Amino acid sequence: MDTLRAAVRPREVAQAIAQTIVGQTETVDALVLALIAGGHVLLEGAPGVAKTLACRALAAAIGGSFKRIQFTPDLLPSDIVGTRIFDGRTSEFVTVRGPIFANIVLADEINRAPAKVQSALLEGMQERRATIGLETHPFPAPFAVLATMNPLDGDGTYALPLAQLDRFLAKVVVGYPTRDEEREILNRYGTHDVELREAVASLDDVTDWQRGARAVFLDDRVRDYIVDLVRATRGARYIDHGASPRAALALATLARARAYLDDRRFVTPDDVRDLAPAVLRHRLAFDYRLVADDVPAERVLGDVIASVPAP
Amino acid sequence: MARIAALVGRLRRPFAFAAAPQAPRRRSRFARAVGRWGFAALLFGLLAATAGAQSYPKLHVVALAQRADRATVEPGGVFHVTIHVKVAQRRERIDELILGSFENCEIISNETVHTAAPDGTDFVERLTVQALAPGSATISPAYIDAIDSALGKPMRFSSNAIRVEVSGAPPLAGFFETFEATARRLLLALAIVASVFAALFVLVVLFVRRRRRPATPPPPIVTVSPPAVSVAVAPSDRLARSLEAYRSERSPAALADLRAVLFAAAGAAVGATLVDAMRALGPREPNLRRAMLAAENAAFGPTAERAGAGDDLIAAVQAYAREQAAKQGAWTR
Missing domain, CATH: 3.40.50.300 (P-loop containing nucleotide triphosphate hydrolases)
Known part of the structure; x- marks a missing residue:
């Protein structure tokens, strides 16, 4: 390393x-x-x-x-x-x-x-x-x-x-x-x-x-966590179209970069959870109910992320 | 000028040919007059249609839908109808929206909210509607007449219709039922409060009598077999067990259990991350912080380095446990 x-x-x-x-x-x-x-x-x-x-x-x-x-x-x-x-x-x-x-x-x-x-x-x-x-x-x-x-x-x-x-x-x-x-x-x-x-x-x-x-290590459970987070955006309330597999790749890449920036050799669930809003927020299409119910998009995304338990 | 006057004169007397003496010439004039009037009517119609269409705004309606928040409502009851319009343009108002007809119901109030989105503007019109007589209240589709900016043609964009069943007793008849239900709930609440006070009273009386009672000899010792009940495990015991389990078998499950015990000791909930646990712990317990960091290394670190990370974890947890034992004097190992 x-x-x-x-x-x-x-x-x-x-x-x-x-x-x-x-x-x-x-x-x-x-x-x-x-x-x-x-x-x-x-x-x-x-x-x-x-x-x-x-x-x-x-x-x-x-x-x-x-x-x-x-x-x-x-x-x-x-x-x-x-x-x-x-x-x-x-x-x-x-x-x-x-x-x-x-x-x-x-x-x-x-x-x-x-x-x-x-x-x-x-x-x-x-x-x-x-x-x-x-x-x-x-x-x-x-x-x-x-x-x-x-x-x-x-x-x-x-x-x-x-x-x-x-x-x-x-x-x-x-x-x-x-x-x-x-x-x-x-x-x-x-x-x-x-x-x-x-x-x-x-x-x-x-x-x-x-x-x-x-070269930063990504454990299988963290990998599963990334996949679960991305999949949780599909079919969630107020979300018309969820994030793509490219989002999962982006999240893993960015989490590795964060670990490297912090001088760590491995990715932690915190890296993934902290970076998930930045990676996912522009990849979601919200339906009209979001406007009708006057719900902030960031709150919907936050709820989706919070609904997935970290390993 | 003379030709124009002649043309005006002809238009004023379209059937003047009837007085003409020659039959073949009469047919010809008749045909020309019919043609002239037909052409004028066609021209007028075209001009009117073009003028009407040109008065429409250019809009591309992406969505137009309406929905009611209730499927059934009692006579005189109120429900809400939300009409959602999404247009591809940036608009402040949507004056072109024509509401459908409201049968067996009437609008009490309305409010409109519009939100600029990257791909256009969303309008949400929220109507408060009161149902009238039993039967069904229907709201025919709302529509917008506009020249579709995508196609360049005049279009009518229509929404769906809504039907709400109006059934049940009118509000005056339901008043007594509502009153009865409220009274029943009130009585139940009073009963609960009275029970709580009675229980408190009994406890206070027992406590006072117990304090006043003179010291009684201890009861005779009766040997009975202990009941098979679960015993609550102290946190220090749980940590000791988890550490022992991890030390004897360095499995992912044992590691996950030990990590969960450490996080719980820090005050973090199930499913929390290291940052959550650190935040819950605050600046106190540096040994617990070290142990949690070591657990994170052992759980998610590179596979080749996990043996060493596991040793570090055991050492860190032991240091934390010793510190706890020194504080409580109850550490058994």
Whole structure:
């Protein structure tokens, strides 16, 4: 196990981000976990709660390239993936790579672009490569898409279908900071620009973390617990469509990453239970009774998770 | 201008051909007049239909359903009808919803709630309805006339109909039954309270008499065989037994039992996780915390490392047990 340990531990990256972001511990941990697990994260929160800053801080901390794509209704797939243009000097077509070719890609307000553009991004997320013209180009490793959604402005948005949401490893709800945290934000950034801690770890470290997390032990009873949790979402009250087997895989991957982040060699039921809301919340389709009875979706999910006894 | 005046004059006198002298020409004029009037009527009809359809809003109705919260209601009784409308657009209001006819019932009040969802807007109209005479109350389907934004055609989206049986005695007749039932419940509650007070009184009297009674000689010792009843096991005994069972047989079942005993000692419920148990325990009992952590390692750690984790668990539980024995002076092993 020690041979799989990188020189820099992922917790140091989380601590480096925490020096920039005041509070938002769950968000910071989720970003680092997604990086270790090699997955993509959907961040939902009101404007101005440091979603974008957290993503920039993550990219800076691992010394990776960072690109931001602001999704708008007139965005085209080629604006993301890239295109081939004619170079007048050489009289040849040359490939211009789009902003998706980066280690950390921030897809800001992903639901503001039409389905065609969303599909281009999500296909790239799945395949980790893009085809421009006749050539296929792999994305740099590590690669993570951090997409944001604003739940408040519904006008002019295109809802992401469940099949596309399913490709995100986790969905994190970024809440407002506490009163003390808000005061600390004023103290820290009231007169100074935001400073990012750069290159706390290297891209090779991240690759080592990903390899190390895959070696974390997952006991059969914890495996059964994951399956029971995912299956409990199917047919539960207020839930029209439950989570897919991909959710079970995501939960296991993220739980391994959490154990690795906490310097543990094995996954515990607590890892699974704590991460279940983030993995499952965007994979469920609720029926109309949820609205009719005015029941919060998070409470339904919480009840489902609580109904499955931990091993 | 002259042609327009002539055309107006013709339209004013559509049957002017009747005075015309020549028969073949008369047929021709008749045919033209019929054609002219027919065309005008067709044009008018088309314009009216287009204008009517264009006044409809563009909507895509995803769901339109209504349901009642009761299947049977007494005459004069109240029930609720919930109409759920889901449209794919972002809307603040749904003025286009036309309610069905309410037969043998009438609406007392209504309220509308709308919620913006990622894929549209949900409207929930909640009607409070009062049933009238015995029989059945029917509510015909609610509907929305709109140009379907998905198809681009005018459509009528209809819900289901609802039928509620109105049966039983009217509220005035049921009043006496309700009164009787309430009185019966009240009497029962009074009886229970009186019984509790009587029992307390008896206990107090017995206690006072027992204290006043002079010391009596001890009763003669009678040797009888002990009854076969289960004896409650003290927590320390349970821990000792579980530890012994795990030490003699390092099976998953014995480990699960020992872990459950430790969690119970921390105050956690069945099915709790380590974090639950730690939270229930708080900062006290560091040895119990160590034992629980060791149990987690032994239960879920890598298979190759479980023997060592088991040894650690036994040592941690023994340390905790010794500490408990020192506190209580009752540890037997």
